[in-house]
Amino acid sequence: SGPPREKKRWLRAYLEMQRLQAPPKRRSEQPNWDYHAEIQAFSHRLQENFSLDLLKTAFINCCYIESEEARRRELGVDKDAVALSLQDNTRLAEQGLRFARAYLTQCFESAYPNLPAKGVEALVNYLTGQELVSFVAKNLSLQDLALCRDFPAPPQVLQRTFLAVIGALLESSGSERTGIFVRDFLIPQLIGKDLFEIWEVVNPMGLLVEELTKRNISAPEPRITRQLGVSTVLPVYFVGLYCDKKILAEGPGETLLAAEEEAARVALRKLYGYTENRRPWDYSKPKQGLAAQKAISSN
Amino acid sequence: RYVRQLQRLQFLFSPTAADARGARQFVEEAAQDFARQHPDVVLYVSPCSGTAPLVRAEYLNGTVREELIASKTSEEIVQLITKLANQSGLDIIRIRKPFHTDNPSVQGQWHPLTNKPSILTVQGPRLQPQ
Numbered sequence: 048s049g050p051p052r053e054k055k056r057w058l059r060a061y062l063e064m065q066r067l068q069a070p071p072k073r074r075s076e077q078p079n080w081d082y083h084a085e086i087q088a089f090s091h092r093l094q095e096n097f098s099l100d101l102l103k104t105a106f107i108n109c110c111y112i113e114s115e116e117a118r119r120r121e122l123g124v125d126k127d128a129v130a131l132s133l134q135d136n137t138r139l140a141e142q143g144l145r146f147a148r149a150y151l152t153q154c155f156e157s158a159y160p161n162l163p164a165k166g167v168e169a170l171v172n173y174l175t176g177q178e179l180v181s182f183v184a185k186n187l188s189l190q191d192l193a194l195c196r197d198f199p200a201p202p203q204v205l206q207r208t209f210l211a212v213i214g215a216l217l218e219s220s221g222s223e224r225t226g227i228f229v230r231d232f233l234i235p236q237l238i239g240k241d242l243f244e245i246w247e248v249v250n251p252m253g254l255l256v257e258e259l260t261k262r263n264i265s266a267p268e269p270r271i272t273r274q275l276g277v278s279t280v281l282p283v284y285f286v287g288l289y290c291d292k293k294i295l296a297e298g299p300g301e302t303l304l305a306a307e308e309e310a311a312r313v314a315l316r317k318l319y320g321y322t323e324n325r326r327p328w329d330y331s332k333p334k335q336g337l338a339a340q341k342a343i344s345s346n
Numbered sequence: 347r348y349v350r351q352l353q354r355l356q357f358l359f360s361p362t363a364a365d366a367r368g369a370r371q372f373v374e375e376a377a378q379d380f381a382r383q384h385p386d387v388v389l390y391v392s393p394c395s396g397t398a399p400l401v402r403a404e405y406l407n408g409t410v411r412e413e414l415i416a417s418k419t420s421e422e423i424v425q426l427i428t429k430l431a432n433q434s435g436l437d438i439i440r441i442r443k444p445f446h447t448d449n450p451s452v453q454g455q456w457h458p459l460t461n462k463p464s465i466l467t468v469q470g471p472r473l474q475p476q
Contacts, residue, residue, distance in 0.1 A: 079356050079390040092349055092386035188353055188406050231347045239448050272464035285459060287466075299457075324452045 073198045074191040085192060093187070095228060098219040104134045105211035106189075108204055110196035136211035143214030147175055150226050151233065158328070162319045169246035174233045181205040183232055223333070234328055242321040243312055251311035255288075258318055264290050267314070269307050272297055286310045351406045351434040354388040355427060357415075359399030365416035366399040372420040380424065384431055401427065405435025 074080060083099075086106075090097040112133055151171045155162065162170075173179065181202035184190065190200050193208040200208075217225045237245075248254060256266055267288035275283045286306040287297040296314035300306025316322050357373065359366040373391055381389050401423070403411045411430065415423050454460070 079354075079392060081388065081390070084388050085354075088353075088386050088388045094347060186406055187349070270466055272466060273459045273462065274465070275459065283459075285464070287464070323449060324454075327449075 071198070082192075089188070089192060093228070095216055095224065096220060097215060101139070101215040101218055102212070105136045105139050105215040106193050106208060107133050107136055108193065108195050108207065109135050109137065110204070111194040114196040136207065136214075139211040139214030139218075140207045141210075141214070142217060143210035143212070144175065146217055146222070146225060147210065147213055147229050147233070150222075150229050151175070154230065154234070159320050162321065166242070166246050166319065170237070173245045174236065175206075175210075177202045177206050179233075179236055180209050183236065184209040187232075227333070230330065237328075241323075242316055242319065248312070248315075251308055251315055255311045255314050255318075258315070259290065266290070267295055267311075269310065271303070288314055349406070350384070350386050350431065352384075352387050352431045353404045353406055354390060355430070356390045356392065356402040356404075357399075358392055358394050358397065358402065359415070360395040360397065361393045362395065363399070368418045368420055368423055369399045369415050372423045376420055376424050380427065387431060401430075403427075403430045405433075407435040409435040409437070411435075 075082070086099060086102055090099075090102065112135065115133075148171050151174055152167055155167045155170055159167075184193075184205040187209075189205055189208050189212070193200055193204060195201075195204045197204075213225060213229060216228055243251075259266065267290050269286050269288055271284060272287040273283075273285040282301065283299055284301075284303050284306040285297055285299050286303065286309075288295045288307075288310050296310050296317055298306055298308075298310030298313045300309045357369060357377075359369040361370070377389060377391070381387070399415050400412050401415055403413070405411070413426060413430070415426070418426070
């Protein structure tokens with residue numbers, strides 16, 4: 048009897064500490080979550096029409112199916128009574144990967160016709176590689192929607208989910224729209240990147256000599272163009288490469304060898320058309336449906 | 347393409363408190379229109395008595411922003427959430443410079459040796475005027 052007993056003073060601080068120290072939970076396990084609404088909002092956010100079943104399949108990873116089956120076995124639920132009829136996203140992911148690679152290869156071959164096959168392959172590998180795709184997926188909130196066993200989802204799973212989303216879009220809307228989607232989300236990640244950051248070239252001078260022989264130009268002759276601070280700790284040498292007494296490229300470096308290598312790299316960038324002051328990528332709407340697109344979709 | 351950075355809005359208000367009157371009016375009248383106009387934002391409405399009415403906005407880069415809507419009219423709440431919907435999830439701090447470019451120099455950045463002639467240029471004798 049009497050007024051109800053007050054809570055102790057330390058209780059509030061203790062509860063706050065517990066809340067802060069609790070391990071982070073998936074967004075799907077926190078309050079206020081509606082999977083169907085989130086998936087609809089996802090498709091509207093990307094301004095694409097997805098067929099929702101394909102999209103839901105795209106988010107299911109195999110580790111999720113295994114963990115669900117293990118959980119059901121532990122809880123003792125009979126397998127036949129509650130059948131787990133969920134499809135994997137591996138098929139969609141493979142389709143998406145194949146399409147993305149083919150489309151990106153075609154884009155780069157038409158935009159940089161002088162770039163050799165190895166360079167194009169290096170660019171495509173970078174754009175479909177784990178880090179970049181998982182970064183794009185995280186910023187599109189795929190880590191909330193993807194169903195996976197571990198939390199937070201590892202980058203491999205995010206990459207697979209994103210490629211599965213591309214595969215689902217391919218099956219729902221066709222190759223043209225999926226091509227525009229891939230162009231809009233993956234190609235801007237190349238802005239500000241240099242060609243040789245992405246493509247590891249061990250011997251740029253040898254590659255340059257090969258390129259020049261293909262174009263029937265004589266071998267380059269390196270000459271020192273400018274030099275500063277030769278006898279100091281930080282010298283700067285500018286080495287220019289001359290073909291038939293005409294300047295091809297000029298590059299700076301700390302030592303003469305480094306400067307020559309840098310000049311070879313600058314020359315390669317000029318030859319392949321991947322300089323810093325090239326025309327930016329064309330993101331306008333494609334006017335006509337290319338026949339090549341259909342060729343890709345039949346791959 | 348444009349991707350709206352706002353993921354979801356959660357409205358938490360109590361069904362009986364006096365300062366949540368604007369929130370209740372908003373949910374009855376304007377929430378459906380807002381949801382129709384912004385199909386890429388998920389709206390959650392959950393009643394919770396005892397706390398101040400607030401709206402929590404979650405963005406694609408993970409930031410969660412909470413705004414109090416106590417004693418606000420329905421129109422003010424609409425204005426507030428349109429503002430939240432058009433923001434990105436970046437922190438609201440002082441912007442150092444209002445411009446940015448990915449290609450800072452077109453002809454090549456200046457360095458102390460740009461306009462100096464190279465060692466290889468040969469200075470010939472001056473030609474006599476003809």
